[in-house]
Amino acid sequence: MSVSEPTKAAGTGGGDAPTTPRRRSAWDDRKEAITNSPATPVYAALLGVFIIAWIVVTIDGGTFLTVSNIVNMLQRSVALGIVSAGQTVAILAGSLDLSVAFLISLSSLVTAEVMDGSDANIVPAVLAVLALGVVVGLGNGLIITKLRVNAFIATLGTALILQGLIQNRYDGPAGSIGDGFEQLGYTRFGIIPASVFLLVAVVALVYFLLRWTRFGFRLYAVGGDEEVSRLSGVRTHRVIIAAHVVCSVCAAITGLFLASRLGAGTPTVGTDGGYDLESIAAVVLGGTALAGGRGGVLGTIGGVFILAVLDNTFNQLEVNAFLKDVVRGVIIIAAVAVYARRSERRA
Amino acid sequence: MAPLLAMKDIRKSFLGVEVLHGVSLECEAGEIHAVMGENGAGKSTLMKVLAGVYSPDGGTIELEGEQVSFSHPVQAQGAGVAIIFQEFNLLPDRTVAENVFVNREPTKRGLVDIRAMEQHTRELLEEVGVTHFGPRTLVRHLSTAQQQIVEIVKALSLDAKLLVLDEPTAALAEHEVEVLFTLLRRLRERGLGMVYISHRLREIFTICDKITVLKDGELVGTVPTEGTDTNTLISMMVGRELDGYFPPRGTAEELGDVRLRATGIETSMLTGVDIEVRAGEIVGLAGLQGSGRTELARALFGADPISAGTIEVDGKKRGRGPRAGIGSGMCFITEDRKLEGLTLAQPIRDNVLLAVRSLGRSQRKRLPNTVSVQELARSVELKARSLEQEARFLSGGNQQKVVLAKWLATQPGVLIFDEPTRGVDVGAKAGIHDLMRGLARDGVAILMISSEMPELIGLADRILVMRNGELAGELPAGAAETEIMKLAAAEDHELEAA
Numbered sequence: 001m002s003v004s005e006p007t008k009a010a011g012t013g014g015g016d017a018p019t020t021p022r023r024r025s026a027w028d029d030r031k032e033a034i035t036n037s038p039a040t041p042v043y044a045a046l047l048g049v050f051i052i053a054w055i056v057v058t059i060d061g062g063t064f065l066t067v068s069n070i071v072n073m074l075q076r077s078v079a080l081g082i083v084s085a086g087q088t089v090a091i092l093a094g095s096l097d098l099s100v101a102f103l104i105s106l107s108s109l110v111t112a113e114v115m116d117g118s119d120a121n122i123v124p125a126v127l128a129v130l131a132l133g134v135v136v137g138l139g140n141g142l143i144i145t146k147l148r149v150n151a152f153i154a155t156l157g158t159a160l161i162l163q164g165l166i167q168n169r170y171d172g173p174a175g176s177i178g179d180g181f182e183q184l185g186y187t188r189f190g191i192i193p194a195s196v197f198l199l200v201a202v203v204a205l206v207y208f209l210l211r212w213t214r215f216g217f218r219l220y221a222v223g224g225d226e227e228v229s230r231l232s233g234v235r236t237h238r239v240i241i242a243a244h245v246v247c248s249v250c251a252a253i254t255g256l257f258l259a260s261r262l263g264a265g266t267p268t269v270g271t272d273g274g275y276d277l278e279s280i281a282a283v284v285l286g287g288t289a290l291a292g293g294r295g296g297v298l299g300t301i302g303g304v305f306i307l308a309v310l311d312n313t314f315n316q317l318e319v320n321a322f323l324k325d326v327v328r329g330v331i332i333i334a335a336v337a338v339y340a341r342r343s344e345r346r347a
Numbered sequence: 348m349a350p351l352l353a354m355k356d357i358r359k360s361f362l363g364v365e366v367l368h369g370v371s372l373e374c375e376a377g378e379i380h381a382v383m384g385e386n387g388a389g390k391s392t393l394m395k396v397l398a399g400v401y402s403p404d405g406g407t408i409e410l411e412g413e414q415v416s417f418s419h420p421v422q423a424q425g426a427g428v429a430i431i432f433q434e435f436n437l438l439p440d441r442t443v444a445e446n447v448f449v450n451r452e453p454t455k456r457g458l459v460d461i462r463a464m465e466q467h468t469r470e471l472l473e474e475v476g477v478t479h480f481g482p483r484t485l486v487r488h489l490s491t492a493q494q495q496i497v498e499i500v501k502a503l504s505l506d507a508k509l510l511v512l513d514e515p516t517a518a519l520a521e522h523e524v525e526v527l528f529t530l531l532r533r534l535r536e537r538g539l540g541m542v543y544i545s546h547r548l549r550e551i552f553t554i555c556d557k558i559t560v561l562k563d564g565e566l567v568g569t570v571p572t573e574g575t576d577t578n579t580l581i582s583m584m585v586g587r588e589l590d591g592y593f594p595p596r597g598t599a600e601e602l603g604d605v606r607l608r609a610t611g612i613e614t615s616m617l618t619g620v621d622i623e624v625r626a627g628e629i630v631g632l633a634g635l636q637g638s639g640r641t642e643l644a645r646a647l648f649g650a651d652p653i654s655a656g657t658i659e660v661d662g663k664k665r666g667r668g669p670r671a672g673i674g675s676g677m678c679f680i681t682e683d684r685k686l687e688g689l690t691l692a693q694p695i696r697d698n699v700l701l702a703v704r705s706l707g708r709s710q711r712k713r714l715p716n717t718v719s720v721q722e723l724a725r726s727v728e729l730k731a732r733s734l735e736q737e738a739r740f741l742s743g744g745n746q747q748k749v750v751l752a753k754w755l756a757t758q759p760g761v762l763i764f765d766e767p768t769r770g771v772d773v774g775a776k777a778g779i780h781d782l783m784r785g786l787a788r789d790g791v792a793i794l795m796i797s798s799e800m801p802e803l804i805g806l807a808d809r810i811l812v813m814r815n816g817e818l819a820g821e822l823p824a825g826a827a828e829t830e831i832m833k834l835a836a837a838e839d840h841e842l843e844a845a
Binding site: 214224227 | 440441454457
């Protein structure tokens with residue numbers, strides 16, 4: 001049929017070539033996918049930060065680009081990486097989760113208490129913690145969707161509830177971890193720590209969920225526009241609840257991992273790490289829109305690595321902790337400002 | 348044989364107030380059926396009942412003779428009813444294919460089959476003749492007209508038997524309308540039934556087979572397009588004969604000094620635009636979608652920065668930004684009142700006062716006298732329960748009047764009006780046109796952007812035509828449509844040939 005389109009495509013959509021109405025090649029599509037990907041600038045930024053850190057640390061007389069230092073940075077990214085992968089899912093749905101820090105603490109306590117020093121209890125401990133994650137995620141999701149409480153307030157409330165539960169029972173480390181389970185935190189396969197494989201597995205799973213499952217497609221749809229999704233038949237509540245379950249389960253896994261690192265459950269491990277705001281920072285630094293619907297877990301991991309490189313650099317330079325926070329704050333703001341300009345230009 | 352769609356005696360109330368008093372509508376397969384009526388006549392409600400967004404309080408809906416009832420839009424989709432709303436239901440950050448298959452992603456072994464999804468979308472796009480974008484293009488990179496095609500493709504992929512189009516041409520330029528009509532005719536040949544909601548009489552006469560008119564939630568009647576004329580339709584809709592469609596033009600004596608003068612305006616979208624508007628005149632700004640009309644308006648008002656050129660209001664160079672613009676006596680009524688004109692969650696009163704409140708003390712001195720919100724509401728003939736009513740609960744026409752009142756409160760000297768009667772019914776349209784002419788008589792300089800040829804031709808004292816970010820030419824009042832189109836659409840080599 002012959003409906004021709006005499007206009008040029010509005011805007012400056014990359015890859016569109018109005019002069020040649022030939023079918024677009026696969027390469028055009030791929031190029032468009034790369035320039036469109038919100039993860040692209042994140043890795044450019046990571047590369048930049050990495051090179052600057054390398055130069056600065058080397059001038060200072062430290063060692064940066066060595067296998068052991070890089071493995072060290074990777075290992076220190078595991079906890080934040082896992083919780084941020086989950087946070088990415090919540091944020092993509094147009095929600096967010098402020099309760100992860102307390103959930104991590106509680107999960108570490110549950111792990112250590114159930115395990116009670118014996119490797120025989122690994123399976124029940126892991127199951128108990130995952131169940132805890134599912135329950136908290138369901139709770140968050142249901143409060144947000146069915147009670148229509150804004151996600152910020154809902155998860156802040158959950159955070160307070162978890163905090164109360166923790167402080168009521170614990171005022172210091174509790175329980176203990178079996179020797180076998182402690183290997184998760186300390187074993188290495190060759191030079192790679194086992195925990196890095198855990199991170200890779202979680203990220204791969206989340207990536208797979210987002211990229212290849214119907215849940216992933218609907219998650220982006222709901223985060224992009226809840227009403228449009230609803231009118232298209234998406235059961236938006238289910239998607240948001242599921243997103244929170246994924247997020248909380250990731251936080252629970254982080255608790256498991258931290259328990260194995262510390263050998264016991266600790267009531268402050270989540271809050272000490274600042275995993276609530278830190279994970280949101282990593283997600284946003286990773287190019288995911290805080291409003292939802294745009295971004296991905298690969299970007300988030302880029303964001304986590306940027307934070308890890310900064311940490312490592314500041315530790316080596318022995319800069320004071322307050323200056324470190326100032327620099328981190330500036331970088332987060334600058335990064336998001338740059339992303340905003342990018343998406344505005346292409347809008 | 349039973350008609351494709353038969354809605355019978357549909358009733359619907361909101362909060363105890365009945366807004367549909369037993370409306371019936373029939374649409375055959377292979378028919379384009381117009382539904383017309385003033386704002387608030389019940390067209391949108393009727394369509395939402397059909398789509399399953401609202402459930403009716405009474406009446407029946409039959410599809411091909413079988414009674415159906417939808418409690419959710421997806422059930423309607425499943426039964427072959429697809430509705431394309433005025434505000435598109437598309438996700439800007441997702442690709443075309445992802446939008447077409449949202450919530451129906453094909454799977455292979457439990458995983459989303461992206462390849463099949465894109466292949467199917469590509470076939471549908473080729474079927475409707477689209478070559479300028481592919482299944483992987485992000486929707487945010489598409490023009491309005493292209494997004495509409497994505498919506499239609501989405502409906503086709505759902506095997507829709509009945510397509511409802513709510514004001515499909517409201518955001519399209521003239522040549523895009525032609526593209527759409529070609530597509531609709533093609534779909535009609537395929538046997539699709541279409542319900543076409545529009546205010547635009549000319550389009551309805553061009554494309555529709557039958558016309559149903561609603562008024563105040565009641566069915567006035569259904570007539571075949573053939574043998575019906577404009578006046579009959581208008582009188583059916585408003586219950587009165589509209590004689591003068593447009594107010595009389597201004598006379599040469601009414602022309603005053605130049606109030607708005609812009610020279611050499613440059614932005615990323617505009618090159619060297621010069622423009623002058625005098626007190627007492629309405630200057631029409633014509634051009635295709637994307638020709639830079641709205642960009643020019645935004646630049647003049649200060650909504651977007653300019654890289655070169657000067658803008659003077661009443662002989663004085665204006666400062667940067669919208670605030671300085673308002674202070675110098677400019678106002679800008681935007682195309683999209685919901686996004687750019689109103690704070691929807693706030694009451695009418697606050698909306699009306701929004702622009703005045705932004706003025707500083709010194710800027711307010713310019714205002715010769717104060718006008719109360721009540722007076723403003725009365726002067727624009729706003730119909731609302733009270734001034735405390737939130738703007739989002741008003742109909743489109745009344746929302747536009749609130750925006751007008753907001754700007755009249757600043758007692759402007761220069762008024763820039765982008766699509767003054769977009770999505771506004773015939774009755775309110777005439778009111779807005781009268782108001783504009785009245786303002787011009789009082790010495791206001793008006794620049795009016797419009798995609799509606801009759802409005803440009805009937806109302807403007809002269810018409811400027813834009814093309815590719817430049818002024819392509821100027822035409823006198825009442826210029827012929829073909830002249831305007833020639834200037835707006837011509838490629839350079841065609842002009843040379845002419």
